[in-house]
Structure formats: C-alpha cells, structure tokens
Amino acid sequence: EAAVTQSPRNKVAVTGGKVTLSCNQTNNHNNMYWYRQDTGHGLRLIHYSYGAGSTEKGDIPDGYKASRPSQENFSLILELATPSQTSVYFCASGDASLGGGSQNTLYFGAGTRLSVL
Amino acid sequence: GDSVTQTEGLVTLTEGLPVMLNCTYQTIYSNPFLFWYVQHLNESPRLLLKSFTDNKRTEHQGFHATLHKSSSSFHLQKSSAQLSDSALYYCALSDRVDSNYQLIWGSGTKLIIKP
Numbered sequence: 001e002a003a004v005t006q007s008p009r010n011k012v013a014v015t016g017g018k019v020t021l022s023c024n025q026t027n028n029h030n031n032m033y034w035y036r037q038d039t040g041h042g043l044r045l046i047h048y049s050y051g052a053g054s055t056e057k058g059d060i061p062d063g064y065k066a067s068r069p070s071q072e073n074f075s076l077i078l079e080l081a082t083p084s085q086t087s088v089y090f091c092a093s094g095d096a097s098l099g100g101g102s103q104n105t106l107y108f109g110a111g112t113r114l115s116v117l
Numbered sequence: 118g119d120s121v122t123q124t125e126g127l128v129t130l131t132e133g134l135p136v137m138l139n140c141t142y143q144t145i146y147s148n149p150f151l152f153w154y155v156q157h158l159n160e161s162p163r164l165l166l167k168s169f170t171d172n173k174r175t176e177h178q179g180f181h182a183t184l185h186k187s188s189s190s191f192h193l194q195k196s197s198a199q200l201s202d203s204a205l206y207y208c209a210l211s212d213r214v215d216s217n218y219q220l221i222w223g224s225g226t227k228l229i230i231k232p
Contacts, residue, residue, distance in 0.1 A: 041224075042225040
C-alpha cells in the first residue's frame with residue numbers, strides 16, 4: 001500500500017501568520033497534489049507537481065504557494081494565513097505518467113486540519 | 118472542459134436496500150479512466166474501484182460499476198446496503214493531457230444508511 005504522510009495533523013494559526021504544511025511520500029510517484037476539503041465543496045485542487053522542482057497552479061491557488069524540493073516531499077505554504085483558509089488539507093501522490101499502469105490512481109495522506117483564528 | 122457530474126448530494130437509505138449513486142462525465146478523450154473513491158468520516162479518500170473498459174463490470178468490496186461510454190456514465194451500485202457503507206463517495210475522471218494524466222473530481226455524494 002502506498003504511503004503518504006502529512007504533518008502536522010492539526011494546526012492552529014493566527015491571522016497573518018505563516019503556515020507550512022508538509023507531505024512526504026515513499027511511493028516514488030511523480031505526481032503530488034494538495035487539496036482542500038470543505039463541507040459543500042468537495043475536493044478542490046490548490047497546487048500540484050509533476051516532479052521535483054515543478055509546481056503548477058490548480059483550481060484555487062490564490063493565497064497559497066507550493067514547493068517540491070525532491071521526489072518525496074511537497075509542501076504547501078500559506079504566507080499570510082486568513083480565516084477563510086480554515087479547512088482540512090489533503091496531500092496525495094499518484095503515478096500519472098503514460099505507461100505507468102496506475103492510470104493516475106491517487107493515494108491520500110491522513111489530512112491536516114487547519115484553523116486560522 | 119472535462120467535467121464529472123454527481124447529481125445527488127445526499128442519499129439516505131435503509132439498511133438492506135440497494136444502492137445506486139449516479140456519475141456521468143464529459144470528456145473529449147476517447148479512453149478515459151473512471152474511478153470511485155470512498156471517504157469515511159474523519160478519514161481520507163481511498164480508491165474503491167476503477168475502470169477504463171467499456172461495458173465491463175468492475176467489482177470491489179461488494180460494490181460494482183460499469184463504464185458505459187455510449188451514455189458517458191459510471192454509476193456505483195450495491196445490492197444491499199450496510200450501515201458501514203455510510204460515507205462520502207466521489208466519482209473521478211482521468212484523461213490524457215500532453216504527456217500526463219489529469220484528474221477531474223465530481224462534487225461527491227454523501228450516503229447515509231439507516232437501520
């Protein structure tokens with residue numbers, strides 16, 4: 001079973017503060033994703049990456065930055081946190097390369113519950 | 118652009134009755150992959166089943182779905198609901214963009230099974 005580890009699992013931040021959410025995967029997957037999940041909105045894609053050094057904007061990137069320093073690690077950064085960013089954040093990895101065989105099956109981490117006060 | 122539609126936001130059923138969650142999609146890609154993910158309360162989404170073969174039934178953990186390209190559908194079914202089936206279910210589409218795949222998510226269907 002693929003392994004994706006997120007830290008921290010819970011975080012309380014103050015408005016205007018900087019927050020970094022970390023994600024590590026040991027599956028050697030090329031692709032990694034950051035989603036947020038809010039009641040009534042399902043899973044919304046924030047940023048994603050096709051490999052080390054690459055980051056791409058998803059559907060709701062405003063207010064977020066991402067960093068992929070290595071194949072294994074993918075971080076989500078909130079430079080100036082706001083209460084509207086209170087949510088549950090999920091990291092996922094997947095092998096989406098052509099011929100990879102998994103057809104982009106995603107494996108999710110356990111999630112980070114972020115509260116911005 | 119591509120899209121996935123789950124028409125029911127909430128489905129409430131009595132234990133023992135059949136389950137059917139609807140999923141339709143739109144894509145210009147002729148060979149899409151369709152997925153169902155399940156998310157139980159306070160857990161993360163995990164793959165339930167997937168398919169890319171037209172008109173072939175795929176089964177896992179008592180659930181089944183058949184990809185019908187003619188109607189662009191991939192409905193999730195189960196013959197008899199159990200209390201443990203209560204969860205959030207997402208339908209998703211994976212299609213090819215350049216040298217990679219992209220994943221499009223439906224809005225999710227919350228399934229509640231009552232005794």
